[in-house]
Amino acid sequence: xxxxxxxxxxxxxxxxxxxxxxxxxxxxxxxxxxxxxxxxxxxxxxxxxxxxxxxxxxxxxxxxxxxxxxxxxxxxxxxxxxxxxxxxxxxxxxxxxxxxxxxxxxxxxxxxxxxxxxxxxxxxxxxxxxxxxxxxxxxxxxxxxxxxxxxxxxxxxxxxxxxxxxxxxxxxxxxxxxxxxxxxxxxxxxxxxxxxxxxxxxxxxxxxxxxxxxxxxxxxxxxxxxxxxxxxxxxx
Numbered sequence: 759x760x761x762x763x764x765x766x767x768x769x770x771x772x773x774x775x776x777x778x779x780x781x782x783x784x785x786x787x788x789x790x791x792x793x794x795x796x797x798x799x800x801x802x803x804x805x806x807x808x809x810x811x812x813x814x815x816x817x818x819x820x821x822x823x824x825x826x827x828x829x830x831x832x833x834x835x836x837x838x839x840x841x842x843x844x845x846x847x848x849x850x851x852x853x854x855x856x857x858x859x860x861x862x863x864x865x866x867x868x869x870x871x872x873x874x875x876x877x878x879x880x881x882x883x884x885x886x887x888x889x890x891x892x893x894x895x896x897x898x899x900x901x902x903x904x905x906x907x908x909x910x911x912x913x914x915x916x917x918x919x920x921x922x923x924x925x926x927x928x929x930x931x932x933x934x935x936x937x938x939x940x941x942x943x944x945x946x947x948x949x950x951x952x953x954x955x956x957x958x959x960x961x962x963x964x965x966x967x968x969x970x971x972x973x974x975x976x977x978x979x980x981x982x983x984x985x986x987x988x989x990x991x992x993x994x
Contacts, residue, residue, distance in 0.1 A: 762821060765802045765862065765905050777904070777935060778805040780953060781890065781966065784932045785809065785859075788888060788970050795856035798880070800843070800873075801863030802905065806890075810857075820848070822863055846872040850880045861890040864917075865909030874924035881973065887926060889969045891917060893933070898965030901939035906965065917969055927974040933957060933964025 768774040786809050796816040799807045803819050811817045819840040843849055845867055858881050860873075867873045881887060892899040892911035899911035912920075918928050936956025956964065 762802070766804075768903075768905055769802075769805045773940070774805075774904075777937075777939075780937065781934050781968075782806060782809055784934050784968055785888070785890075788930060788932065788968065789857060789886070792857055796854060797857045797859070798850070798855045799859045799861065800845075800848075800877070801861045801866075803859050803861045804840075806859060806861060814857075816855075822867075845869070846876060848876045848880055852879055853882045854880050856882055856885045857888070858885065859888045859890070862905050862909075864889055864891055864920075865911060867909075870920060871924060874920070874926070878924060878926070878973065883973055883975055885973070886929075887971045889917065889921075889967075889971070891967050891969065893964050893967045895963050896935065896965035897963075898935055898939050904939055906935075906939075912967075914967060914969070917967065921969070921971050922974070922977075925974050925977050926971040927977075928969055928971050930968075930970040932968040932970075933961050933966070934968060935965030936960065936963065937965070939965070 769778055782805075785806055789810070792810045792814045794815045795813075797807070797810050797814040797818070799817075799819045801820075801822055807817055807819055817839075820843040821840065822845045823842045841849070845863070846869060858877055860877070864870055864873065877887060892906040892909070894911040894913050894916075896911075898904060898906040901907040914931055921928060933956070934953070937952050
């Protein structure tokens with residue numbers, strides 16, 4: 759996808775609507791209840807934030823723009839709001855969100871560690887992060903006519919290492935989109951069956967990985983220095 763317009767047009771298409779429906783199911787299963795919580799989506803999350811707009815106290819879609827764009831301004835937290843943000847300088851206060859969803863964000867980021875550092879800053883200590891990333895083993899990572907065929911796909915191990923470096927700990931990993939991209943008849947007629955079969959028979963070939971993580975607060979604590987004893991030796 760070249761830009762936000764292409765992304766929006768994909769999800770408005772017949773195939774995009776089916777793909778979004780298949781993704782919303784496992785996303786909703788991971789976060790079934792966000793009542794009275796503050797939810798932030800980063801990247802292109804509009805097709806998925808609709809799951810929580812009526813539940814959450816605050817639900818914001820932050821579309822990431824490039825570093826060459828003008829500096830993003832701070833905004834007031836309003837339910838069902840949207841804004842443009844820079845990935846290395848999110849316009850939100852520290853510890854402001856209970857749930858953060860990254861969709862079409864990590865794989866296209868110019869600096870994933872900085873993005874995750876900002877996510878860490880605005881996520882509450884007991885909050886949860888969910889990443890939606892194309893699986894490098896899946897078919898969708900090679901479908902350039904979809905948003906999943908752009909950027910850098912990754913494996914579960916690669917994402918886990920990146921999260922660990924950013925002081926996050928993986929809690930759950932779920933696959934989705936075993937359906938081959940492009941075949942609309944198969945998508946519409948056999949979608950649910952293919953998804954169930956794929957999760958059982960070939961989980962490693964899911965088109966998309968949904969990874970839920972939490973802050974690894976203890977990893978951020980400095981190691982206590984070991985007390986040193988002074989030993990006096992007798993001088994002869």
